[in-house]
Amino acid sequence: MPDRRISIRPMTPADLGPAAYVRKDAMEWLVRSEGRDPWPWIPGNDFAQRHLLRTDPGGCWVAEINSLVVGFSQGFVRGDIWFLAQLFVHPEVHALGIGQELLGRAYAYGAERGAAVFSVVSSTSPVAQSLYMRAGMFAFAIGYRLTGSIESLLDLPEPDANKKTIVDCSGWQDRMADLDRATFGAERREDHAFYLDPASWPLDEAASFGLTRDGDFLGYGYALTSGFIAPIAAYEPADQLPLLKMCAGWLHDRGVTEGSIWVISHNQALLGALLSRGWKVGGWSFLKANRPFGKFDRYHPAGGILL
Numbered sequence: 001m002p003d004r005r006i007s008i009r010p011m012t013p014a015d016l017g018p019a020a021y022v023r024k025d026a027m028e029w030l031v032r033s034e035g036r037d038p039w040p041w042i043p044g045n046d047f048a049q050r051h052l053l054r055t056d057p058g059g060c061w062v063a064e065i066n067s068l069v070v071g072f073s074q075g076f077v078r079g080d081i082w083f084l085a086q087l088f089v090h091p092e093v094h095a096l097g098i099g100q101e102l103l104g105r106a107y108a109y110g111a112e113r114g115a116a117v118f119s120v121v122s123s124t125s126p127v128a129q130s131l132y133m134r135a136g137m138f139a140f141a142i143g144y145r146l147t148g149s150i151e152s153l154l155d156l157p158e159p160d161a162n163k164k165t166i167v168d169c170s171g172w173q174d175r176m177a178d179l180d181r182a183t184f185g186a187e188r189r190e191d192h193a194f195y196l197d198p199a200s201w202p203l204d205e206a207a208s209f210g211l212t213r214d215g216d217f218l219g220y221g222y223a224l225t226s227g228f229i230a231p232i233a234a235y236e237p238a239d240q241l242p243l244l245k246m247c248a249g250w251l252h253d254r255g256v257t258e259g260s261i262w263v264i265s266h267n268q269a270l271l272g273a274l275l276s277r278g279w280k281v282g283g284w285s286f287l288k289a290n291r292p293f294g295k296f297d298r299y300h301p302a303g304g305i306l307l
Contacts, residue, residue: 079186
């Protein structure tokens with residue numbers, strides 16, 4: 001039998017590069033197992049992973065076999081919500097129980113921080129589905145990945161006459177925290193500081209947008225010149241549409257023609273607007289939790305890693 005000395009230890013910044021390759025191999029294996037061809041891999045910015053390692057180091061773990069990284073997990077806590085941002089294991093060592101151990105370490109971090117909600121975005125992999133259900137997390141929504149024309153969003157409704165738009169939400173942090181508590185279920189000040197910091201996006205330009213009425217903050221939205229639009233949040237579902245239009249207009253002005261978005265199935269306002277304008281579903285995943293949380297008809301997540 002080959003000598004397989006498995007060890008689990010806290011993640012360090014030096015592990016981010018090896019972790020990217022583990023994620024690549026795991027995702028390509030999943031795509032091929034479903035009879036599809038993976039997209040050509042382009043090494044990208046590890047901004048989200050680095051952010052979580054900085055805000056929640058206790059939730060970040062790696063697995064090694066003979067000192068080689070073969071898996072990793074990252075979980076974060078906001079308020080009483082724990083979210084498993086990532087868990088990947090190299091496909092050639094799936095049967096060794098590494099995923100269960102990595103999940104357990106990240107989950108324990110959430111329990112130690114007093115989390116009451118435990119959640120994850122799961123791929124369609126039966127192995128992943130079973131792993132999370134055994135941990136008490138069951139699907140309560142579907143996340144759809146959509147792509148489409150930025151120009152097609154320019155005919156979305158303008159804000160009502162009594163509502164004003166703002167660019168750059170950096171001065172509205174307290175109001176954004178109130179909104180996040182009402183929609184996501186917890187404040188996300190550290191995440192907004194990350195989104196609003198230009199240094200977070202060395203490969204893209206980013207912008208934030210807000211909607212107000214008589215000094216009241218109604219909603220926010222973000223866009224990246226990669227074409228990704230997220231997160232968006234508003235007290236009223238319909239107010240997401242002018243925010244989406246603001247994001248699209250900013251992207252269009254910068255020559256961005258194609259956009260992408262990851263929308264939860266509860267969000268009929270955004271899904272209806274996108275699908276009616278020709279955006280296409282390119283894949284889906286499952287939002288799982290030990291109990292439903294958030295108001296995802298008016299909170300559009302930042303994706304399956306930062307939610």
